[in-house]
Amino acid sequence: MTLDPNPPLLSVEGLSVAFRTRAGEVKALERVGFAIGRGETIAIVGESGSGKSVTAQAVMGILDPAGRVTEGRIGFGGMDLLQASPRELADMRGRELAMIFQNPRGALNPIRTVGDQIADVLARHEHLKGPAARARAMEMLALVKITDPRRRLDAYPFELSGGMCQRVMIALALACRPALLIADEPTTGLDVTTQAAIMDLIDELGRSRGMATVLITHDLGLAAEHCRRIVVMHAGHVVEDAPAEALFAAPRHPYTARLLAATPRPGRRLDDLVAIPGGLPDLRRADLGGCRFLDRCERAADPCRAGVEPVESAGPGGPRRVLCARPLEEVAA
């Protein structure tokens, strides 16, 4: 491999994760791969159960005890996170890599003031204690545009609105200036105005701090608006990885095409939206083939039943990858 002059900040390669359950092993992720450069924003898009959150948790090293990484590599800043010791990982979490969650109210400790929770992170990574930590926590609250931050320091999560809780969560995640932020459905459950404000805040802070952001969402519109590149996941596979514009102009994976057809857009009537038939395959099945979209795909044919390898191609705006034996035609640039 040639030495890349500008190596990606995070590169996930061939990552597979399985969960032990009573009903058998669930192959939640299979050979997932994507990369993100410093300061870049990408989106991981897919329906519920497609493995978006598991991917994020695997990168953060906070998978449930039942989940296990069976193969792969997670390169971050020159090291493989999967080879790091638990201690090294804990040192990096919150300082190099940070994450915010959906349901911000649930992600905050309900019986601890938000100021103390931010101070906990500062004490852990920057050894700030007492008034110094409090001052920094207040700065962070001001940074995420919480009004009257001095008073809010002593508020409990139940005293704040959902949008405020998400701002606190962002303050907490960014307190130690991480190089990468994973935002797992950060605006699900918030009203539209708050949603826009939170996304703008993430965009703005990401840009001003040179922080890379992975936005996990099921909302293609949101992804297109805020991210330069989009990774589409389906049933634990990355089915397509392409620059946002190219993806919208000409999806190559049938699933992406169906997803786009099901996304509301200005000028489109509700009747025009088409639901994707079928559901996700049972990930416990032993005979899951190379393509997990097979049963829902109208283009399915014999070559699809053999193994599928990702196909790379160059295009305007950057390289793109598709995991399909019979991809849709690429539109000539």
Next chain:
Amino acid sequence: MLAMIGRRLLAALPSIAGVIVVTFLLTRLLPGDPAAYFAGPAATPQAIEEVRARLGLDRSVPAQFVGYLGDLARGDFGLSLTTGLPVLRELINRLPASLELTLAGLLFAVAVAVPLGILAAVRAGSWIDHATRIVATAGVSLPTFFTGLLLVHVFYSVLQVAPAPMGRLDVFASPPPHITGLYIVDALLTGDAATAWAALAQLALPALTLGIFALAPLARMTRAAMLSALGSDFVRAARASGLSRSRIVWVYAFRNALLPVLTTLGMVFSFLLGANVLVEKVFAWPGIGSYAIEALIVSDYAPVQGFVLTMALLYVLLNLVIDILYGIVDPRVKLES
């Protein structure tokens, strides 16, 4: 806070009134004729009637009830027919013994069950988890009087490391000066280490008996509450910010798990107040439980009524304390409301 306590006490008045009515009726409905008992086996029917009149039992039940209420209002719980002493004084004298026993039992149970429950949750599925389940099941399936007798047999008769199960202190020892009524505390307050040690030795087995019984619900609830706290979103978020394991377990998970544990603690405490009765009997412990049992056997109404009323008041106070603790642990509980 004070207003809240006042309101809570006021709100408890109806239940206390209910307890007064029920205990009064219940003692009247119990089989056995106290007049016949106290007149003695050789008494003539005429003598029995005389005793009945002297005890006021010849009056109608409503009249007796009104008289009883009047006495209660004056703080007169009546006289015990067997000892001839005022019930109130005996209850006050004996209550510290029961409290000392119950608190010691509870302390032991909490000291063992809570760490066990936490360990079982943190290492779910490990040997310590299974051991906790076995200990909890064994503790709850052994009746207290059996555990008590077993402990006496093993530690007193066989190993001879425990003193005779004969009350709070050796018959030849003199109790410490009365300050709180709890012998160990009083002895320590007056600097009498020898008496404190002797009282502790007497207390150990009955307290263990009660504690073993209380272990199970506490350990199980601690484990369940810790498991749910450890699986919560905020613990995942705390892990994502790299907080240390001990901080996550103690400050994030345990403090949240404390709420259901507190509730269980209140319930267990009330079980123990009830379980006390048998344990006091086994260990000849001069508490209010053994007092009530002895009175009940001879249809001596006044002590039984006094005992039940005392228990009702204790429950009310206990629930109040639990609620206040709840308010301290959980900021979402507003003490004012």
